[in-house]
Amino acid sequence: MPQLIIEGGPTLDVAAGTKLTLAIEDAGIPILHRCGGNSRCTTCRVLIVAGDAGPMPEIERERLAREAELEPGIRLSCQVRVESDLTIRVLQTTTSTGMPAGSRPAD
Ligand code: FES
16 A cells, blocks of 8 residues: 655555545645646645656646746646655645635545
């Protein structure tokens, strides 16, 4: 079972194939996912600190290409399936932004 290390948060074992946004939220981190996991809002973005987040789907690549200011290593957590050990940094939460989370992405 892959291990997910959330900087400043818990370390947990995650069932392989779990959508990263859901693993983060279910760990008690109030991550934003304003578009409901449809690769439109980018509020679910995370920094991949270590590990392999897997191939980037075209829909994610196209959306991130429109965000010129983003540092390398940023992924949209709604497009990542946890398949191996990862260390991540959550960048936007309900508490850091004051925004509601948005609809929960589908499994
Ligand atoms: S891009 Fe909107 S939830 Fe991931």
